[in-house]
Amino acid sequence: MNSERKISSAVINRLPRYYRYLGDLLESDITRISSKELSTKMNITASQIRQDLNNFGGFGQQGYGYNVEYLYNEIKKILGLDRVYNLIVVGGGNIGQALVNYTNFEKRGFVITAVFDVNPRLIGMTIRGVEVYDVDKMEDFVKNNKVDVAILTLPRSQASKVANDLAAWGVKGMWNFSHVDLAMPEDVIVENVHLTDSLMTLLYKINEVETEEGQTPNS
Amino acid sequence: MNSERKISSAVINRLPRYYRYLGDLLESDITRISSKELSTKMNITASQIRQDLNNFGGFGQQGYGYNVEYLYNEIKKILGLDRVYNLIVVGGGNIGQALVNYTNFEKRGFVITAVFDVNPRLIGMTIRGVEVYDVDKMEDFVKNNKVDVAILTLPRSQASKVANDLAAWGVKGMWNFSHVDLAMPEDVIVENVHLTDSLMTLLYKINEVETEEGQTPNS
DNA sequence: TAGATTGTTAATCGATTAACAATC
DNA sequence: TAGATTGTTAATCGATTAACAATC
Numbered sequence: 001m002n003s004e005r006k007i008s009s010a011v012i013n014r015l016p017r018y019y020r021y022l023g024d025l026l027e028s029d030i031t032r033i034s035s036k037e038l039s040t041k042m043n044i045t046a047s048q049i050r051q052d053l054n055n056f057g058g059f060g061q062q063g064y065g066y067n068v069e070y071l072y073n074e075i076k077k078i079l080g081l082d083r084v085y086n087l088i089v090v091g092g093g094n095i096g097q098a099l100v101n102y103t104n105f106e107k108r109g110f111v112i113t114a115v116f117d118v119n120p121r122l123i124g125m126t127i128r129g130v131e132v133y134d135v136d137k138m139e140d141f142v143k144n145n146k147v148d149v150a151i152l153t154l155p156r157s158q159a160s161k162v163a164n165d166l167a168a169w170g171v172k173g174m175w176n177f178s179h180v181d182l183a184m185p186e187d188v189i190v191e192n193v194h195l196t197d198s199l200m201t202l203l204y205k206i207n208e209v210e211t212e213e214g215q216t217p218n219s
Numbered sequence: 220m221n222s223e224r225k226i227s228s229a230v231i232n233r234l235p236r237y238y239r240y241l242g243d244l245l246e247s248d249i250t251r252i253s254s255k256e257l258s259t260k261m262n263i264t265a266s267q268i269r270q271d272l273n274n275f276g277g278f279g280q281q282g283y284g285y286n287v288e289y290l291y292n293e294i295k296k297i298l299g300l301d302r303v304y305n306l307i308v309v310g311g312g313n314i315g316q317a318l319v320n321y322t323n324f325e326k327r328g329f330v331i332t333a334v335f336d337v338n339p340r341l342i343g344m345t346i347r348g349v350e351v352y353d354v355d356k357m358e359d360f361v362k363n364n365k366v367d368v369a370i371l372t373l374p375r376s377q378a379s380k381v382a383n384d385l386a387a388w389g390v391k392g393m394w395n396f397s398h399v400d401l402a403m404p405e406d407v408i409v410e411n412v413h414l415t416d417s418l419m420t421l422l423y424k425i426n427e428v429e430t431e432e433g434q435t436p437n438s
Numbered sequence: 439t440a441g442a443t444t445g446t447t448a449a450t451c452g453a454t455t456a457a458c459a460a461t462c
Numbered sequence: 463t464a465g466a467t468t469g470t471t472a473a474t475c476g477a478t479t480a481a482c483a484a485t486c
Contacts, residue, residue, distance in 0.1 A: 010477065012423055016416035020398070034443060043400075046443095047479050054445060062444040063486045079419050080426040094317035099414075101313040110418065149421065173425045175418060179239070181262075187428050191421035195318075195412065197235035199329065199394060200298050202368065202410035204231055206392045207299040209406050229453065253467060265467095266455050273469060281468040282462045443486085450479070457472075462465105 011052050015079055017042070018052070022072040034065035084109040086146050087175075090162055091154030092117035092132050095177055099151060100127045112151075114141055135162075142169040149173035156180050163190075230271050234298055236261070237271070241291040253284035303328040305365050306394075309381055310373030311336035311344075311351050314396055318370060319346045331370075333360055354381075361388040368392035375399050382409075 021042055025033060039046035053059055053071075056078050060066045076082055087105075089096045092115045099105070100112050115132040117123060125132045133141065141147075150166045152159050152174055159178035166174070167188045174190045176182055179197075182190050240261055244252060258265040272278055272290075275297050279285045295301055306324075308315045311334045318324070319331050334351040336342060344351045352360065360366075369385045371378055371393055378397035385393070386407045393409045395401055398416075401409050 007427075008477075012420050013416075015423065016413070016419040017400075019419070020416075036443080045479060047481090048477095050443095050445065051478080058445065060444050061486060062484070063442045065443065078423070080422045081419065085422060094320040095314075098313035098317035102414075104415070105418075108415070148425065149418075172428065173421050175421055181236075189421055189424040189428060191417055191424070193412070193414065193417055194235070195321075196323070196327070197232075197239075198410055198412055199324075199368075200235040200238070200300065201231050202392050202394055202408055203299050203304060204234065204297070205408040205410070206367065208226075209391065209408060227453075255467080264455060266457090267453090269467095269469065270454075277469060279468050280462060281460070282466045284467065441486105443484105445484080446482090448479105448481075451477085453474105453476080455472105455474070457470100459468105459470090461468080 007055050011055055014044075014052055015075060018049075019072070019075045019079060019081075022068055022075065025068045026072055030068055032065050033068055035060070037065070081109065084111055085148040087112050087149045087151055088138075088141070088147050089115040089130075089151045089153060090135070090138070090166070091152065091178075092119065092122045092127070093153060096151070096153035097127055099153070100130050103128075113145060113147070116141075139165070139169060142166065142171060147171050149175055151175045151177065152182075153177045226274050230274055233263075233271055234294060237268075238291065238294045238298060238300075241287055241294065244287045245291055249287055251284050252287055254279070256284070300328065303330055304367040305330055305332050306368045306370055307332060307357075307360070307366050308334040308349075308370045308372060309336075309354070309357070309385070310371065310397075311338065311341045311346070312372060315370070315372035316346055318372070319349050322347075332364060332366070335360075358384070358388060361385065361390060366390050368394055370394045370396065371401075372396045 021038065035046040035049040039049055042049075050060075053066075057074070059071050059074055087110055089100055089112055096115060096117075100115060105112065112130050115122075115127060115130055116135045116138045117132055118135050122132045123134045148171075150163075150171045150173070152163060154162060156179045159176070159180050160182060163174055163176070163182045163184065167184050172188055174182060174184065174188065176190055176192045177195070179194060181192070184190055240257065254265040254268040258268055261268075269279075272285075276293070278290050278293055306329055308319055308331055315334060315336075319334060324331065331349050334341075334346060334349055335354045335357045336351055337354050341351045342353045366389075369382075369390045369392070371382060373381060375398045378395070378399050379401060382393055382395070382401045382403065386403050391407055393401060393403065393407065395409055395411045396414070398413060400411070403409055
């Protein structure tokens with residue numbers, strides 16, 4: 001609640017996973033869970049769970065564990081999921097369109113309000129009710145509508161310039177699917193989704209396993 | 220080259236980024252680079268670069284630095300990118316289709332050979348030349364064609380069962396876009412792309428910055 | 439009350455950074 | 463040769479795990 005010390009990225013990255021598991025428990029009508037039980041389900045240590053949660057407060061009770069619904073809602077608040085966010089998609093290609101069509105986002109309160117592209121064949125179209133505008137309308141749009149996050153799904157060559165513009169116009173969050181690293185002012189947050197990199201690490205690990213097996217017959 | 224000790228995930232996750240920067244340098248006709256220069260470009264320490272690379276061998280030369288083209292090709296080999304991989308997409312929805320349409324994959328040697336879905340309206344269709352089959356044809360396909368990686372872009376409810384089947388049929392790599400954690404045998408590698416989780420951590424950080432600013436006027 | 443389980447401090451482990459001798 | 467920069471060892475830092483007193 002009070003920002004006593006900075007929470008490490010490692011912890012933050014685990015929060016959505018806790019949130020998901022607690023949501024599942026809630027759906028299974030489980031009302032309480034101990035860090036021990038949750039640790040078994042999630043394949044992490046109970047110690048880590050308790051340490052992680054205690055960064056944000058004491059949500060449990062000795063001898064009892066955690067109330068699932070209460071903890072779920074607390075994590076929801078911590079993640080800031082108790083309100084709606086407005087997002088725009090910049091780059092109406094494959095991935096941009098797929099994200100607009102992903103209906104689960106809306107259910108969670110992530111609302112895509114506009115798509116921007118340079119392609120005249122896309123401009124004026126509507127994707128699941130969301131209009132595609134010419135990028136030259138973007139400045140106006142961003143300045144006249146609350147935009148929490150820009151989803152960058154445009155070619156590498158254009159991403160940096162566009163991100164700089166958006167940051168200058170006040171957008172504080174960049175969800176970056178473009179295959180470049182963005183240099184942003186420190187009050188602008190960038191979260192990268194580098195799909196190609198992700199696939200490459202998978203391939204590395206597949207080959208690593210194959211090599212190991214070749215060398216030491218029984219793992 | 221020889222698997223003396225296990226390389227940590229932290230290192231592996233950085234390899235694609237090195238590869239990308241070296242590729243960019245190569246395109247700019249830069250022939251040599253020191254760890255110092257590269258560290259400035261990449262915003263990491265020179266020490267980390269040298270440590271990372273030395274997990275795989277000594278690719279540099281004292282007093283000179285690293286030959287860009289040589290290092291680029293070495294990392295390419297380390298990542299296993301010197302050959303072609305066959306992938307299948309399981310779940311022909313938005314994201315599945317977007318990945319099939321993403322032409323950059325093919326250029327890198329990631330070839331999508333088939334899409335599987337349950338939806339009769341998709342089955343028989345062709346996406347950029349790739350046929351969509353009924354999932355009940357999947358076992359045959361996997362057993363008769365080399366499939367390096369299955370891209371899982373199906374609903375949460377079905378993902379675990381399908382992944383288990385695929386693993387049983389010999390698929391060693393799962394690129395998992397479904398919002399569940401998969402429990403696989405240890406010779407099967409899972410790389411998760413949990414888009415919702417990624418967006419949630421972004422939102423957390425945006426709110427964190429706003430709070431800080433509210434409390435301490437000048438950062 | 440006794441048992442269970444938290445919150446938290448201390449110990450361990452691993453990853454990053456610094457330092458420097460080796461050497462191109 | 464002198465200067466530069468690596469490869470590698472040692473020091474530091476941070477994150478994870480273990481332990482246990484507090485307490486429901």
